Structures are given as structure tokens and as C-alpha cells.
Amino acid sequence: DADVTQTPRNRITKTGKRIMLECSQTKGHDRMYWYRQDPGLGLRLIYYSFDVKDINKGEISDGYSVSRQAQAKFSLSLESAIPNQTALYFCATSDSVVAELFFGEGSRLTVL
Amino acid sequence: GEDVEQSLFLSVREGDSSVINCTYTDSSSTYLYWYKQEPGAGLQLLTYIFSNMDMKQDQRLTVLLNKKDKHLSLRIADTQTGDSAIYFCAREDSYIPTFGRGTSLIVHP
Numbered sequence: 001d002a003d004v005t006q007t008p009r010n011r012i013t014k015t016g017k018r019i020m021l022e023c024s025q026t027k028g029h030d031r032m033y034w035y036r037q038d039p040g041l042g043l044r045l046i047y048y049s050f051d052v053k054d055i056n057k058g059e060i061s062d063g064y065s066v067s068r069q070a071q072a073k074f075s076l077s078l079e080s081a082i083p084n085q086t087a088l089y090f091c092a093t094s095d096s097v098v099a100e101l102f103f104g105e106g107s108r109l110t111v112l
Numbered sequence: 113g114e115d116v117e118q119s120l121f122l123s124v125r126e127g128d129s130s131v132i133n134c135t136y137t138d139s140s141s142t143y144l145y146w147y148k149q150e151p152g153a154g155l156q157l158l159t160y161i162f163s164n165m166d167m168k169q170d171q172r173l174t175v176l177l178n179k180k181d182k183h184l185s186l187r188i189a190d191t192q193t194g195d196s197a198i199y200f201c202a203r204e205d206s207y208i209p210t211f212g213r214g215t216s217l218i219v220h221p
Contacts, residue, residue, distance in 0.1 A: 004154075031207060035211075040120065040213060041213060042200065042211045042212055042213035042214050043155075043200070043211040044211075045208065045210070048208060050207065058208075090154055090155070092154075092155075094207060094209075098143055098160055099142075099143060099204045099207045099209060100145070100157045100160065101147075101155070101157070101209055103154030103155045103156070104154055105152075105153060105154050106153075106154055
């Protein structure tokens with residue numbers, strides 16, 4: 001089983017719908033992140049959490065919210081999806097030594 | 113300008129060396145990284161270098177860091193078709209990695 005699991009892997013939805021992307025990890029890491037990948041733009045940080053009680057906005061948090069339900073679970077929500085949120089979303093965890101990120105396989109979201 | 117910059121494409125012949133370059137603006141990073149993304153997959157760490165080092169070698173990979181010019185490079189010796197992927201440069205500040213746009217490495221037979 002993957003150390004960082006994202007669900008769903010693919011989702012097509014309509015403008016205005018609420019969407020939740022879920023992430024769970026078995027690595028025992030405290031730090032978790034949500035990134036968005038767009039072609040030619042690289043990865044941009046949406047939200048990050050260093051502890052269950054710690055939530056921080058990243059570079060592009062507008063239109064998104066997160067919930068850290070437990071050390072192992074970090075979910076990303078789009079309250080009212082819009083077409084420019086069509087992207088590949090990655091969850092990642094980090095160790096405490098060299099801050100290496102461990103990525104999930106990604107959730108591809110299409111908003112029509 | 114962008115925090116971390118890298119060119120978008122690099123094309124090489126199989127067996128040649130590949131050099132992917134990256135520049136960054138903030139010198140406060142403790143670590144700098146190279147990640148690899150294969151099609152349909154998440155990113156995986158290839159190698160990293162501590163900010164007080166100039167060079168790190170790991171089998172076919174050589175990382176060079178020029179702190180004065182804020183320039184990081186990744187050299188892949190004897191490039192193979194399996195090295196075709198997107199390579200991301202990243203810098204870390206307070207456990208928050210910031211990524212470049214990624215360089216697509218295309219390896220021709």
C-alpha cells in the first residue's frame with residue numbers, strides 16, 4: 001500500500017459544486033501539505049499543516065479550505081468549484097530532518 | 113521574478129550528459145532539492161544538498177551549488193531513456209518547500 005493515499009484519483013464536477021479531496025498517510029509524519037500542479041506552472045502551495053492543531057495558508061489558498069482530522073488525515077475542500085480550479089492536486093508529507101516531501105499519486109480534478 | 117526559476121525543456125541524446133539549471137532568489141534556504149516526476153505519478157526526491165555544501169555526488173547524479181550566484185544544477189551522466197521525466201528544483205525555508213516550474217527532460221535514442 002502507498003504511504004500517502006489520495007482519494008479520489010479522478011473527479012469531474014460542475015461549477016458551483018462542493019468537492020472534497022482526501023489524503024491519508026502511514027508515514028507518521030506531522031507535516032502535511034496540499035499543492036496544486038498546472039502545466040508550465042509547477043507546484044504551488046495551497047495549505048500546509050505542521051500539527052493537528054496547526055493550519056496555514058499557502059501561496060494560493062483563496063477558494064480552498066482544509067481540515068486536519070488527525071495526524072494521518074488532511075483533506076482539501078473546494079466550497080464552490082470553478083473551472084480555473086481544474087488541476088492536478090497533490091498531498092504530501094514531510095519528515096523532520098531534511099524536509100523531504102513524500103507525495104501521493106495525485107487527484108485530477110476537472111471542473112466543467 | 114519568480115522565487116525559483118528553471119528552463120522548461122531540455123533535449124539530449126541517450127548516453128550524453130544532461131545538465132538542468134536552477135536559480136533562486138532567497139538565500140535563507142537550509143536545503144535545496146531535486147525532485148523527479150514521471151508521467152502519471154507524484155514527485156519523488158532524487159537528491160538534496162545542504163546549503164553549506166558546494167557539491168554532492170550520488171552515482172550518476174552530481175549536484176552543484178553556487179551560493180554566491182544562487183545557482184543550483186543537476187548533472188545526469190550517461191542519460192538513459194528512462195531518465196525522461198520532469199525535474200523540479202526546490203528550495204526549503206522553515207520546512208516549506210517552494211518549487212520551480214519544472215524542466216521536461218526528453219531523451220532521444
